Amino acid sequence: MSGDLPVMIHPAGAYLHGFHGGLKLRHYKQISTARALAQPPLPEYLQLSLQQHAGSPAIAVVKPGQHVTKGELLARAGDGLSAPVHAPTSGTIAEIQTLPLLRKPARSAPSIRLHPDGEERWHPDCERSIGNWRDFTPAQTMQRIAASGIVGLGGAVFPTASKLSSQWQTPAHTLIINGAECEPYISCDEMLMREHASEVMLGARIVAHALGITEIVIAIEDQLGALASALETARSQLNDEHILVVRVPAVYPEGGERQLIKMLTGLEVPSDGYPQTLGLACINVATAWAVKRALLDREPLIERVITVTGAIAEPRNWLCLLGTPIQHLLQCSGGLTDPGARLVIGGPVMGEQVTDPALGIDKGSNCLLALAAEQLREPQQSMPCINCGECVRVCPAMLMPQLLYHGIRKGDHALSNRLQLTDCIECGCCDLVCPSQIPLTDYFRAGKQLQAQQRQQQARADKSALRHAAREQRLQDEAAQAARKEAERQARASNPDQAQAVIGAALQRARLRKQAQKHNRNDTDGDTS
Amino acid sequence: MTQLWPTLIILGPAGLLIGIGLSIAARRWQDHSDTMIERINKLLPQTQCEQCGHPGCRPYARAIARGEADINRCPPGGDTTIRALADLLGKQVKALDSSCGEHKAPLLAVIDEQRCIGCTLCIQACPVDAIAGAAKWMHTVIAAECTGCELCLPPCPVDCIDLVSLADQPQRRIPAHVQIPDLAA
C-alpha cells in the first residue's frame, strides 16, 4: 500500500456520496415479495456439497449409513481458509460422492446426500447453553462464528470469521450491514429484514461487540420505505442510538462492498486493500442473522432465505434448508411457466447457470431465477468495438473496459495487468450498455482465469529454475571434490617419501593424543579419590 | 554577436566534459549481457528439457544473449515464448524450429512403482531433482517439482516411467464466443 490512507470526515452514512458509473435497472423485486416468507416441506433428500465456501473443501467426518441429528457436524473445516458443514435436519447419510458444484460445472467437490427422517431432532450441543455473548472475548465469538460454518451469505461465501479477523490497518470503527441488494429480482435480504429486523440488529451488535466497536450502519435501498420504518421500529425497541439505518439510491451495483463503502463514507477501498484497511467491516444482513442464531440460539448455519422468482408460477421467498434440491424448490413454487427457461443462481446480470437441478442449494444461493427464453441474450451477435466510451462511463470500478477487451483479445497480459483487470468486479454494466453487444464481462472472467493460470505457471517455472541451478551447483561441487581427491591421491603416489612423512606425522599425533588422555584420566582419578 | 562568446566558452568545454563522462559511463556499464541473460531466461519455460540443444534453459538464454542461437528453438515454450523473445530482442517472430521438437501441453512423469528396480538412473537424469529414491529401492516422482522434460524416460531399463497430463491444471471454462489467443497450453 502506498501513501497515507484516507480518513473519514463524517461518520459513515451521515452523508451519501456517489460512486462512479453504475446503472439504474428495473427492479422486478415485487414479483417475489407479495407472498410471505415460508418454509418448504422437507424434501426427499438433501444434497450438501462440501465446497459451499471460498477456500478449501470441508472434510467429511460422517460415514454412509450413519444417523445424524439436526445441527450435527457433517464435515469439519479443511486446511487454511475453509468452513465446516452441518446437518440441516436429522436423518441418515445415504452416500458421499464427488459431484460438480452447483454454479461451477468445471469444478467438483465431495457431496453428502442426507435422507431426512422427518423427526427434526436437534443435536444435544445445539440445546446446551453457551452463556451470554456479552461475556465472550472477541476470540471466543470469532471461534463460535467459524465453528458454526458462517460465511458471507451475500454470495461471496468468504468465511466470516476469517474476514473479520484479518489485518486491520486502521483500528475498526464502523460495522456496515449490507442490505442493499442491487440486482433485479433478488429480494431475500429485504424479506429477511422485514420478518426478522431485530434479530438482524442483534447479530450486528454481536459482531460489533466482538470487534470492540459500537457504530453500526444498516444500508438498504431507498425505495424500500416500509422496510425502513420496520427497521426503525426494531431499532427503537433495542434502544440503540448507535445503529443508523441509511437508505441508499438504487444504482446498480451499489450493493457491491466497495461501491457501498464509497457511497456511505466517500472513501475508496484501495485496489490492493480490503474494507479493513479503512477500519470498516462490511457483512451482509443474512450473515448478521446467522451470527445471531449461532450465538443466541446455538444453531449452526443450516438454512438460508432464497428468492425463487422469474418465470415461476408462484414466486416467493423460502426459508430453506441448505442442500434442498433445486427441483424440489421449483416444485414447491408451482413449477416453471416457461419450459425453456434457464435456471440461474443469483441475479440476471451476475448470476451463474445451475449445473444440475438435482443438486442442492448452497450457502451462497441467494436467488433461484428462471430466466424466460425471451429474456436471454444471444452472445454471438457482437460487432466490433466502435470506441464509443459508454463502457468507461458506467464502469463502477473506473476501468477502461474497451482497452481491457483489446488487451485480452491480443493476449497482452502486461496490458491487462496495467489496466487493473483484477479490479473488475464482473458487474456486467459494461456489457449491458455496449452498443456493439460485446460480451465484455465474459472476456474479463476469461482474462482473469488466464492470468491466474499464468501466475501459476510462472511460479512453477521460477521454482524449476532454482532447482536446476541448485542441482548444477551440487554437481559442480561434487566434481570439484572428486578432482581434489584425485589430485591428492596422485600427489601421494608420485612422492612416496612425503607419503611416509605424512603417515609418520599421523602416528605421532595419535601417540601424543593417547598420552594426553592417560594424563587426564590420572588427573580425574586423583580428584575423585 | 560578441555577447555569444562567453556562452560558447562556458558551454563548449562543459559539453565536452559531459560527453566524455557519458562515454566513460557507457563503457563502464556497457556489459549488460548478464542481466540480458537473466531477462531472456525469465521468458523461458524452465522445463530444462535440453531440446533446444543446450544443457538447460539458462545456457540457452546465454547463447541467445551472445547471438549464438536463434530464438525459435524451445518447443515447450512454443509460440508464446518465441513472441516474448522477439519482443524483448526486437527480432522477427518466426515459427518453431521443428528440428528441436513439437510443442505440446505440459506433462508430468509418473513411475510405475511396482516395476521399478531401483537402478537410480532416472535420478541422475532428472534436471530438477524431482525424483526421490535410493539404490535398489522404489523410486517416485515428486509431482510438484517435475517439469515434464522427459529426460528420465530413455535411461530407465525397465521402461516404467509414463507421462500423464498435468492433473492440477485448472480446467478452463471459457465460453465459446470468447475468442482469445490460446496461452494455456
Ligand code: SF4
Ligand atoms: S461500449 Fe462497447 S463499443 Fe463502446 S467503447 Fe465500450 S466496448 Fe467499445
Ligand code: SF4
Ligand atoms: S464488468 Fe468489470 S469492467 Fe465491466 S463495468 Fe463491471 S467492473 Fe467495469
Ligand code: SF4
Ligand atoms: S528447450 Fe527445454 S531446456 Fe531449452 S529453453 Fe526450452 S525448456 Fe529450456
Ligand code: SF4
Ligand atoms: S521426473 Fe522426469 S520428466 Fe519430471 S523433471 Fe525429472 S526428468 Fe523431467
Ligand code: SF4
Ligand atoms: S530408471 Fe526406472 S527402474 Fe531405474 S530407478 Fe528410475 S524408475 Fe526405477
